[in-house]
Structure formats: structure tokens, C-alpha cells
Amino acid sequence: MTAGKGSIVKAGEAMGFKQLFDDDSSTYTYLLWDPSTKDAIIVDPVDIQVDRDLKEIESLGLNLVYGVNTHAHADHITGTGLLKTKIDGFQSVISDASGAKADIKIGPGDKIVFGSRSISVRATPGHTEGCLSYVADDESFVLTGDTLLIQGCGRTDFQGGSAEKLYNSVHSQLFTLPDETIVYPAHDYKGRTSAKLGDEKKTNPRLGEGKTESDFVEIMKNLNLSYPKKIDVAVPANMRCGVPDVE
Amino acid sequence: MTAGKGSIVKAGEAMGFKQLFDDDSSTYTYLLWDPSTKDAIIVDPVDIQVDRDLKEIESLGLNLVYGVNTHAHADHITGTGLLKTKIDGFQSVISDASGAKADIKIGPGDKIVFGSRSISVRATPGHTEGCLSYVADDESFVLTGDTLLIQGCGRTDFQGGSAEKLYNSVHSQLFTLPDETIVYPAHDYKGRTSAKLGDEKKTNPRLGEGKTESDFVEIMKNLNLSYPKKIDVAVPANMRCGVPDVE
Numbered sequence: 027m028t029a030g031k032g033s034i035v036k037a038g039e040a041m042g043f044k045q046l047f048d049d050d051s052s053t054y055t056y057l058l059w060d061p062s063t064k065d066a067i068i069v070d071p072v073d074i075q076v077d078r079d080l081k082e083i084e085s086l087g088l089n090l091v092y093g094v095n096t097h098a099h100a101d102h103i104t105g106t107g108l109l110k111t112k113i114d115g116f117q118s119v120i121s122d123a124s125g126a127k128a129d130i131k132i133g134p135g136d137k138i139v140f141g142s143r144s145i146s147v148r149a150t151p152g153h154t155e156g157c158l159s160y161v162a163d164d165e166s167f168v169l170t171g172d173t174l175l176i177q178g179c180g181r182t183d184f185q186g187g188s189a190e191k192l193y194n195s196v197h198s199q200l201f202t203l204p205d206e207t208i209v210y211p212a213h214d215y216k217g218r219t220s221a222k223l224g225d226e227k228k229t230n231p232r233l234g235e236g237k238t239e240s241d242f243v244e245i246m247k248n249l250n251l252s253y254p255k256k257i258d259v260a261v262p263a264n265m266r267c268g269v270p271d272v273e
Numbered sequence: 274m275t276a277g278k279g280s281i282v283k284a285g286e287a288m289g290f291k292q293l294f295d296d297d298s299s300t301y302t303y304l305l306w307d308p309s310t311k312d313a314i315i316v317d318p319v320d321i322q323v324d325r326d327l328k329e330i331e332s333l334g335l336n337l338v339y340g341v342n343t344h345a346h347a348d349h350i351t352g353t354g355l356l357k358t359k360i361d362g363f364q365s366v367i368s369d370a371s372g373a374k375a376d377i378k379i380g381p382g383d384k385i386v387f388g389s390r391s392i393s394v395r396a397t398p399g400h401t402e403g404c405l406s407y408v409a410d411d412e413s414f415v416l417t418g419d420t421l422l423i424q425g426c427g428r429t430d431f432q433g434g435s436a437e438k439l440y441n442s443v444h445s446q447l448f449t450l451p452d453e454t455i456v457y458p459a460h461d462y463k464g465r466t467s468a469k470l471g472d473e474k475k476t477n478p479r480l481g482e483g484k485t486e487s488d489f490v491e492i493m494k495n496l497n498l499s500y501p502k503k504i505d506v507a508v509p510a511n512m513r514c515g516v517p518d519v520e
Contacts, residue, residue, distance in 0.1 A: 032339055037380065
């Protein structure tokens with residue numbers, strides 16, 4: 027008989043982590059990997075940055091398994107479709123609740139495993155119905171997509187958005203994590219790359235200490251945001267995980 | 274480029290689990306595995322039951338990775354040394370704090386990964402200084418070794434035992450798990466195979482509701498237990514993970 031496959035992950039051993047930025051849409055893309063096996067995932071890749079991403083992957087020696095989207099984005103086209111054409115066996119992943127096409131559909135409580143590391147899935151609807159957040163296996167960080175942004179949150183006025191749902195998602199699914207957990211959002215428009223969750227619990231001007239659900243609904247109602255410039259192209263494309271329509 | 278290795282563990286997907294009993298020492302041995310890859314570990318195997326264990330492993334189609342001990346037992350000889358001679362690449366695992374020999378030494382916060390599933394390690398000294406408990410990745414169960422037994426606990430009067438430490442281990446490391454978590458101990462002398470942790474929190478006659486640390490110390494002081502019949506053979510053997518001394 028021959029032994030199976032396993033490993034010991036030592037306490038405090040950090041997951042491989044790299045944050046990348048797309049200037050055009052202010053989108054953060056994340057590479058996460060098992061430092062021992064180099065099995066990796068990419069979260070929220072942007073189509074026009076796929077060449078950069080592939081160079082990073084190669085220089086880090088990563089074996090990419092999945093391209094995971096936090097939701098069907100309205101402001102850029104996901105890179106997962108393009109990555110599928112570059113990496114044999116690479117699969118796209120999105121929430122079942124998004125209604126989008128992908129190789130694998132996931133939901134709350136599922137775990138995405140790469141090598142001996144993983145992220146677990148929390149349903150955080152509100153910006154869109156299918157929004158997910160991803161918690162690192164050691165709770166050291168959470169990828170919040172467009173649900174919780176640094177000192178802000180995603181808009182809730184289109185694509186099945188709901189201010190009530192977003193408020194409840196943040197309070198029941200994100201603010202219940204430890205204060206030390208680092209928030210990595212899908213966007214930032216002011217150059218901030220991360221925040222401590224404890225600080226957002228206290229000082230997020232829309233969702234922090236003292237803000238009730240009805241305060242939040244009122245704030246979101248009065249934002250008067252303009253229509254996203256890429257939504258009419260990006261949303262239909264992202265419902266197919268970034269794969270262009272074949273005529 | 275080719276994709277790496279990963280998988281999706283769906284919410285609620287149970288780990289493979291089999292409990293086995295050694296009549297002679299009233300010891301429970303556990304087989305745990307990833308249902309998709311069949312990568313598996315064995316916890317607290319008993320030397321005289323290794324043939325039975327190997328038959329189980331074969332009939333379940335498991336690929337055993339590690340033989341994990343909760344501590345250096347005083348009442349039976351571990352089967353990990355014998356299993357090493359039967360399975361190529363199989364490795365023995367025990368706590369660093371036990372002072373015992375093994376291929377891999379682990380400590381609190383470490384994770385033992387097999388396929389895409391894992392158990393996490395909690396330090397629960399008291400029965401011995403090196404006792405560990407193992408929590409399933411979904412917190413559905415905990416292997417408590419000789420720390421917490423059903424309606425009881427391990428003795429604390431030899432091998433570096435300490436009633437104070439055991440009390441604190443149970444309260445800080447085990448009773449903090451959800452009420453629904455199932456307790457699987459290393460022994461039972463009355464045919465009970467498991468208990469709900471919530472019931473032990475309430476009704477364990479030594480450690481449950483209303484029992485203070487000084488109550489517990491007093492109870493343990495007055496047990497008047499006899500000297501374990503196998504301790505002089507078992508402990509030295511188990512300090513070498515069950516591998517006999519070569520003359």
C-alpha cells in the first residue's frame with residue numbers, strides 16, 4: 027500500500043497573497059496560493075489585465091486552478107473567460123444566485139480548496155443578489171467584493187440591489203468576523219488597499235457604529251449616482267463569465 | 274499552462290468517518306477521509322488491531338496519509354509504528370509537547386490536511402502534558418482523546434497530569450465549540466460511542482454546569498484509581514510511536 031496525499035499547515039503559516047490593481051476600473055484582483063504546492067486561485071480578474079496576471083502567475087510559479095468572481099460586475103469585464111483559453115483545465119467559478127454562466131456554481135458554506143489552503147464562501151447579497159464574500163481559512167482576511175468597501179459599500183440601486191439586504195449581509199456575515207481580519211475589497215477609488223475590519227465596524231460612515239438599517243437605507247436612497255459607463259457591455263458579458271458571444 | 278489542484282467542498286458535505294473499537298483497552302480508533310479523493314488519516318490506532326484496520330482501509334478504498342495520536346497512551350500500544358511498516362510513505366504524528374518520537378510533531382493551531390479536508394489541532398493538556406484534541410474542518414465533531422470522555426474525563430494523576438490544566442483545557446478549548454458538535458472520545462467503558470457537546474457542557478458530572486475548578490480538583494483527588502496494568506510497557510513504547518526497541 028502507498029500513502030495518500032496530505033500535509034500539515036503550521037499555525038500562523040500565511041497563505042500566499044498578491045493584490046493587483048486595474049487603473050481603468052479601480053478594480054482589485056487577488057492571487058491566493060498554497061505556499062507549499064503553489065496551487066492557486068485568482069479572484070476578480072479583469073479582461074484587459076490578463077497578460078499582466080499571467081506574467082505574475084509565471085514569475086511566482088503558480089498553478090492556477092480557479093478563476094473566482096465575487097459577483098457579475100457592472101464596471102469591467104471579468105478575465106476568467108480569457109484565462110480559460112490560456113490555462114488547460116482552469117475553471118471559472120461564480121455564485122449560483124448570480125444566474126451567470128460558469129464552470130462551477132457555488133453558494134454559502136462551500137469551500138474553495140487549492141492545495142492545502144482554502145477560502146470559505148459567505149452569501150452577502152445587497153449590491154447584487156449573487157454577491158459572495160470569501161473568508162481565508164485562518165480568518166486573517168476577507169475578500170468583500172462590492173459588498174463592503176473601505177469606508178463605504180457597493181451601490182444598491184441596480185442589478186437586483188437592495189440596501190436592506192446589504193446592511194444585513196454586512197452585519198450578519200462580515201462584522202461577525204474578528205476585528206483583526208483584514209478587509210480586501212474589489213474596488214477603491216482613493217488608493218487605499220486594505221482596512222482592518224475592526225476599524226470598519228467602528229468608523230464606516232454608512233455601516234459603522236450607530237448606523238441603523240433605516241439610517242443606511244436613507245443614505246443609499248440619496249446618493250444620486252450616475253449610470254455606470256460600462257454596465258451595458260460588462261453585465262451581459264459577465265453573465266457568461268467574460269466569454270464573448272459567438273455569432 | 275496547466276491548471277493546479279483544487280476542489281470545491283460543498284456546504285454540509287460530511288467528511289468520511291468510521292469509528293472502530295478495541296475491546297481489550299476500550300479504545301476508539303477513528304478513520305477520517307476526503308470522500309472525493311479518499312485521502313485519509315487514522316487517529317489512535319491500537320497495535321493489536323492493525324490487521325483489522327488495514328482490512329477496513331482496503332475495503333473503503335482509502336489512501337492513508339498519517340497516523341495521528343492524541344497523546345502517548347498508557348493503556349495500549351499505538352498502531353502507528355506497525356502501520357509505517359505496511360504503507361509506503363505513511364507518517365506518524367504526535368504533539369511536540371508529548372516529548373515522544375514521531376515523523377511529524379504538531380502543536381496548537383496546526384492543521385492536518387488529507388485531500389481537501391482537514392482537522393485542526395487544539396492543545397488540551399491535563400491528562401498528559403502533550404494531549405491534543407482535533408476539531409473537524411466543519412466543527413461537526415471533535416476527537417477529544419482522554420481529555421473529555423462521555424460523562425467523565427481522563428485521569429490526571431500520572432504522566433505529567435494536572436487537574437487544573439485539564440479543567441482549563443476543557444473549558445477554554447472544548448466547551449467553546451458549538452453545542453451541536455459531536456464528542457468522539459478515545460475511550461468509553463460503558464458502550465457509549467459519542468455524545469453531543471451541549472449535553473456534556475450541561476451534565477458532565479465532573480466538568481459540567483456548576484462545577485468549579487476547585488470542585489473538579491477535589492473530585493480528581495479522591496478517585497483512588499488503580500495503577501494502569503499496561504503503563505510500564507505502553508508508555509515507553511508510545512514514546513517511540515509504537516516502534517519496538519531494537520536490541
